[in-house]
Amino acid sequence: MSDDNPPKGELLLQLTGVSKNFGAVSALSDIELEVHAGEVVALVGDNGAGKSTLVKVLAGVHQPSAGEVRFMGKPVTLDSPAKALDLGIATVFQDLALCENLDVVSNLFLGHELSPWRLDEVQMEVRAWTLLRELAARIPSVREPVASLSGGQRQTVAIARSLLTDPKIIMLDEPTAALGVAQTAEVLNLIDRVRARGLGVIVISHNMEDVRAVADRIVVLRLGKNGGVFTPGSSNQELVAAITGASENAVSRRASRKAAEEHHE
Amino acid sequence: MSDVKLAPKPLDRADERVRNDDSLTGAVRLFIDRVRAGDLGILPVAVGLVVISVVFSSLNPVFLLPNNLVNLLFDCATVGVISLGIVCVLMLGEIDLSVGSMSGFASALVGVIWVNMGLPLPVAIGAALLAGMVIGFVYATLYTRLGMPSFVATLAGLLAILGMQLYILGPTGSINLPFSSPLVAFGQLLVMPAWLSHGLALIPGLVVLFGGLNTAKRRRAAGLTAIPLSLLLIKAVVLTAALQFAVWYLNLGRGVPWMFGLFVGLVVAMQYALTRTKWGRSLFAVGGNREAARRSGINVRRIYYSAFMLCSTLAALGGVLAAGRLASSSQQAGTGDVNLNAIAAAVIGGTSLFGGRGSAWAALLGIIVIQAISNGLTLLNLSSSLRYMITGAVLAIAVIVDSLARQSRATHGRG
Numbered sequence A: 001m002s003d004d005n006p007p008k009g010e011l012l013l014q015l016t017g018v019s020k021n022f023g024a025v026s027a028l029s030d031i032e033l034e035v036h037a038g039e040v041v042a043l044v045g046d047n048g049a050g051k052s053t054l055v056k057v058l059a060g061v062h063q064p065s066a067g068e069v070r071f072m073g074k075p076v077t078l079d080s081p082a083k084a085l086d087l088g089i090a091t092v093f094q095d096l097a098l099c100e101n102l103d104v105v106s107n108l109f110l111g112h113e114l115s116p117w118r119l120d121e122v123q124m125e126v127r128a129w130t131l132l133r134e135l136a137a138r139i140p141s142v143r144e145p146v147a148s149l150s151g152g153q154r155q156t157v158a159i160a161r162s163l164l165t166d167p168k169i170i171m172l173d174e175p176t177a178a179l180g181v182a183q184t185a186e187v188l189n190l191i192d193r194v195r196a197r198g199l200g201v202i203v204i205s206h207n208m209e210d211v212r213a214v215a216d217r218i219v220v221l222r223l224g225k226n227g228g229v230f231t232p233g234s235s236n237q238e239l240v241a242a243i244t245g246a247s248e249n250a251v252s253r254r255a256s257r258k259a260a261e262e263h264h265e
Numbered sequence B: 001m002s003d004v005k006l007a008p009k010p011l012d013r014a015d016e017r018v019r020n021d022d023s024l025t026g027a028v029r030l031f032i033d034r035v036r037a038g039d040l041g042i043l044p045v046a047v048g049l050v051v052i053s054v055v056f057s058s059l060n061p062v063f064l065l066p067n068n069l070v071n072l073l074f075d076c077a078t079v080g081v082i083s084l085g086i087v088c089v090l091m092l093g094e095i096d097l098s099v100g101s102m103s104g105f106a107s108a109l110v111g112v113i114w115v116n117m118g119l120p121l122p123v124a125i126g127a128a129l130l131a132g133m134v135i136g137f138v139y140a141t142l143y144t145r146l147g148m149p150s151f152v153a154t155l156a157g158l159l160a161i162l163g164m165q166l167y168i169l170g171p172t173g174s175i176n177l178p179f180s181s182p183l184v185a186f187g188q189l190l191v192m193p194a195w196l197s198h199g200l201a202l203i204p205g206l207v208v209l210f211g212g213l214n215t216a217k218r219r220r221a222a223g224l225t226a227i228p229l230s231l232l233l234i235k236a237v238v239l240t241a242a243l244q245f246a247v248w249y250l251n252l253g254r255g256v257p258w259m260f261g262l263f264v265g266l267v268v269a270m271q272y273a274l275t276r277t278k279w280g281r282s283l284f285a286v287g288g289n290r291e292a293a294r295r296s297g298i299n300v301r302r303i304y305y306s307a308f309m310l311c312s313t314l315a316a317l318g319g320v321l322a323a324g325r326l327a328s329s330s331q332q333a334g335t336g337d338v339n340l341n342a343i344a345a346a347v348i349g350g351t352s353l354f355g356g357r358g359s360a361w362a363a364l365l366g367i368i369v370i371q372a373i374s375n376g377l378t379l380l381n382l383s384s385s386l387r388y389m390i391t392g393a394v395l396a397i398a399v400i401v402d403s404l405a406r407q408s409r410a411t412h413g414r415g
């Protein structure tokens, strides 16, 4: 990793009024978001709240319908994934986006192969092993096609890939959804390490415990709109209320029912 | 626990579930596992070639005579070059159905520009290749900008280019190329001197041996497992022995055609580009999962352009060689079974129609199978009706093998 990382606290990414429509559906409307260097921002929200869409806009996969994205102070147009990667925005997508027909090493280095005219397979394989070991990956062989890996192994490969390109910001869309206990802990450790190195991190997760454990700020999305910003200290109730948009919701009803049952016993 | 210090485990053997396949028997076992899982590689072709040789030589002993095989190699080169381009587009899961017409148009261009207009031969060949590039550019534009399926675009191209071929040939419809010209000599006569062919046949073995040793050294230095010397030696010796025998046998006849040498050279270059360059890796990636390739920062559009343009250009080159082979540019050039043979060769050689899987060797091995069948059937004096039926059946079998292997790979979780 390079040492020219921006100083801690510097504003890396700033979104103002970003919207995204898919035909009649407005998946995102008027989103504001800031990410600073050395900060972990958790993005939470219900299914279909627009979290992945926001990440894809920042990764250059989708073009926003309106709004402005500023990266390190300058307005940028993220019109292709290559552009976002060049700027230093690396992404682990929810659907991972791996090539099943290629082996682990090829997938890790895809688009950033060492020595393009005479691929350095040995060097790439060594770096692949080192990186995977850092993530406590349980991958028996890096020369098997990705199609033969388990879901969690694939997720580890996708995470490892995002670290290869010396990014300034890493976006992880549900990175631990398929991971085992040890691997989840490693990913959370990794997020801590990456933050300490002064990178900005956006992490999406449905696991509030994990979110509280790593996040500096928790940004709630609800139905494609900003639903408030919280600190990890906020209570579960507050968060759930913001996510579901009502203090009276499925989660609170269940909780009060449980409480009532206990009361009866 | 013994207190003898064990050598550190290689990086790629750290996981206890990985079997140690570094020995000779290990390599054999690995190969058998691969085949079982549907990773057939060149196995179907090898089996096919043996069957073909046995059947045809028992029906007509002329089939295996050196000079017949030399002729066979001359014929392989023209369609083989076309097939090499097909490998590129098949790799992306696309198709070019107009390569036959493209080769015919290129051969017509050579005739018209060189013989009728009297311009130098290199200019004519250059113009033919340029035409190929332009047409490939058009296909790629139609595909990437307008979303036109390559199947339809190239089917339209098949007719349009055939029309251009007929148009520039005019009412006479056929132009004879001068027999004394270098192009015709290249297409019909020129063979390598025996010493040179034997020398060239040494190179692959040496590359396998020394390239392998070098890689093995680097891998060990980096703490990875490496292929054992014994296996390398066996590979190199078997390869060299086979090639030297083939060359010796061909030299009993006229010798190894230069044109075939050119074809093999192109195959080697293509294989290198596919497996050892970033471009080739991107080609596999786009063929395997286009969206994932795009998200990795690959310029997908540029990959499509390169593949379509390479395909049409190689088709044009094949057409130029065919003109030399036939010593004429005619309305028949590139029609008939050229198209299908080129595509069939790529598929028979193991390039998947579904994209993301294939090699340049596919074109070489596949075209030898196809031409061997066609040559054998010609020797048997079978009518063209029967020949078409048999070639069609062979193609169908090849595609079935491909589909079955694909299903098997899916059930064995190998993509």
Ligand SMILES: Nc1ncnc2c1ncn2[C@@H]1O[C@H](COP(=O)(O)OP(=O)(O)OP(=O)(O)O)[C@@H](O)[C@H]1O
Residues within 6 Å of the ligand: A022, A025, A027, A045, A046, A047, A048, A049, A050, A051, A052, A053, A054, A094
């Ligand atoms: N390519 C697309 N075309 C049309 N609609 C889309 C597309 N991608 C997302 N959407 C819509 O946008 C909305 C937000 O989807 P998104 O994937 O961002 O949700 P999410 O917050 O990531 O949900 P989850 O927690 O389930 O992953 C959904 O209503 C979805 O149907």
Ligand SMILES: [Mg+2]
Residues within 6 Å of the ligand: A051, A052, A053, A094, A173
């Ligand atoms: Mg999502």
